[in-house]
Amino acid sequence: xxxxxxxxxxxxxxxxxxxxxxxxxxxxxxxxxxxxxxxxxxxxxxxxxxxxxxxxxxxxxxxxxxxxxxxxxxxxxxxxxxxxxxxxxxxxxxxxxxxxxxxxxxxxxxxxxxxxxxxxxxxxxxxxxxxxxxxx
Amino acid sequence: xxxxxxxxxxxxxxxxxxxxxxxxxxxxxxxxxxxxxxxxxxxxxxxxxxxxxxxxxxxxxxxxxxxxxxxxxxxxxxxxxxxxxxxxxxxxxxxxxxxxxxxxxxxxxxxxxxxxxxxxxxxxxxxxxxxxxxxxxxxxxxxxxxxxxxxxxxxxxxxxxxxxxxxxxxxxxxxxxxxxxxxxxxxxxxxxxxxxxxxxxxxxxxxxxxxxxxxxxxxxxxxxxxxxxxxxxxxxxxxxxxxxxxxxxxxxxxxxxxxxxxxxxxxxxxxxxxxxxxxxxxxxxxxxxxxxxxxxxxxxxxxxxxxxxxxxxxxxxxxxxxxxxxxxxxxxxxxxxxxxxxxxxxxxxxxxxxxxxxxxxxxxxxxxxxxxxxxxxxxxxxxxx
Ligand SMILES: [Zn+2]
Numbered sequence: 001x002x003x004x005x006x007x008x009x010x011x012x013x014x015x016x017x018x019x020x021x022x023x024x025x026x027x028x029x030x031x032x033x034x035x036x037x038x039x040x041x042x043x044x045x046x047x048x049x050x051x052x053x054x055x056x057x058x059x060x061x062x063x064x065x066x067x068x069x070x071x072x073x074x075x076x077x078x079x080x081x082x083x084x085x086x087x088x089x090x091x092x093x094x095x096x097x098x099x100x101x102x103x104x105x106x107x108x109x110x111x112x113x114x115x116x117x118x119x120x121x122x123x124x125x126x127x128x129x130x131x132x133x134x135x136x
Numbered sequence: 137x138x139x140x141x142x143x144x145x146x147x148x149x150x151x152x153x154x155x156x157x158x159x160x161x162x163x164x165x166x167x168x169x170x171x172x173x174x175x176x177x178x179x180x181x182x183x184x185x186x187x188x189x190x191x192x193x194x195x196x197x198x199x200x201x202x203x204x205x206x207x208x209x210x211x212x213x214x215x216x217x218x219x220x221x222x223x224x225x226x227x228x229x230x231x232x233x234x235x236x237x238x239x240x241x242x243x244x245x246x247x248x249x250x251x252x253x254x255x256x257x258x259x260x261x262x263x264x265x266x267x268x269x270x271x272x273x274x275x276x277x278x279x280x281x282x283x284x285x286x287x288x289x290x291x292x293x294x295x296x297x298x299x300x301x302x303x304x305x306x307x308x309x310x311x312x313x314x315x316x317x318x319x320x321x322x323x324x325x326x327x328x329x330x331x332x333x334x335x336x337x338x339x340x341x342x343x344x345x346x347x348x349x350x351x352x353x354x355x356x357x358x359x360x361x362x363x364x365x366x367x368x369x370x371x372x373x374x375x376x377x378x379x380x381x382x383x384x385x386x387x388x389x390x391x392x393x394x395x396x397x398x399x400x401x402x403x404x405x406x407x408x409x410x411x412x413x414x415x416x417x418x419x420x421x422x423x424x425x426x427x428x429x430x431x432x433x434x435x436x437x438x439x440x441x442x443x444x445x446x447x448x449x450x451x452x453x454x455x456x457x458x459x460x461x462x463x464x465x466x467x468x469x470x471x472x473x474x475x476x477x478x479x480x481x482x483x484x485x486x487x488x489x490x491x492x493x494x495x496x497x498x499x500x501x502x503x504x505x506x507x508x509x510x511x512x513x514x515x516x517x518x519x520x521x
Contacts, residue, residue: 009264039380071329106282
């Protein structure tokens, strides 16, 4: 099975700090000084209230699986696509890595496991915010 | 002001091809346009409004208007993915009600089996956070199905009934891509594509297209066709909204549906026939709940045991075989949803699946990625006596 070619993310002025954080092993979200809600993916303006008073928050990098689907066909299969709800609130669309993808389940606790871009990826880019089951 | 009886669908045409290696996409648009106009008893020179989505070849609607030889005073290239054409009917009615046009032509065509089709839009703000994840339609809709199963106990067998019902209808459609009747066992034993969706939970991929002609009520009365009126319309969008309160078990149809029913002044219990966008079996199940045909979480029980099969069940759906078995041209099933609703209301569906005295129908759809950001459009149509 050939590896999946992942398009490398292109950081921009709105998101550079997020990608820098991953390089240090930290998943950063944005929080809002006006409505006090967090959001992901990060924006300059808060999508909940429209305030420009947004700031970076280093999360604990832990959460639980909200839902997942294992892709069984095509390039790089099998791989797990999931939403992980962070302990800080927002949910993150991500990949889950595990020795046994079939053992992953909704509700399971997971932690950030940043994955460096590799040679199969399309273009050079920062580490990716992938998650792994706690205990793996 | 409302859209109730503001416009009528006078022409509808589904291209018979499902594989078109020797045609061009503009040619398919033109053949669909000619088919729908002939169906209405109108010609290209009668058209004064043109609607297509952003997949149409060329620059917005301008290239196709010139290619087709139209002279129009109103254009609209609103994009809502596969359900766009349901929304276009409503937008055409708005334009007609405002006097901006009186004969609106809507076309869709594409050849995803015969040529590479660009589906990824560069520059989306979410791209850097989602593209590398491999969120295909299969995994996106798969996550919705997985969460629905988790919260409500929905089963693969219940989802399979949706495909089974579509296949019962497709056997009577000579143009259907998959005309063979399948069983629940065949669906759940087909290869897993993206958990929990099997190959037979997925719609077909087809070359082809369709077209609709929406006209003012005054013009509709002059045509030698049954008058099919728009009673109500609704649209909505839904996304992860910054990741707070994520709920993959509810679609934007929970907003578009009630809006359409409220404008029409009817309820789901009044509906005789339903065209429900069926990119996957889960797409149908969630929309049935979101439109109010059953309570949230009860969709699995509602679709089981042939309840969607015409002549057997309480709610005949997608009697052309739908996207699951008949046709899903250019990955966009919205136009065929409207076309089959029009056939049913005219009494022109295949005799084996024609709903008796079918005078009220709904066509509803989802466009985009159900598990991420998507749109929904719903219209209610009535045959005038
Ligand atoms: Zn805010």
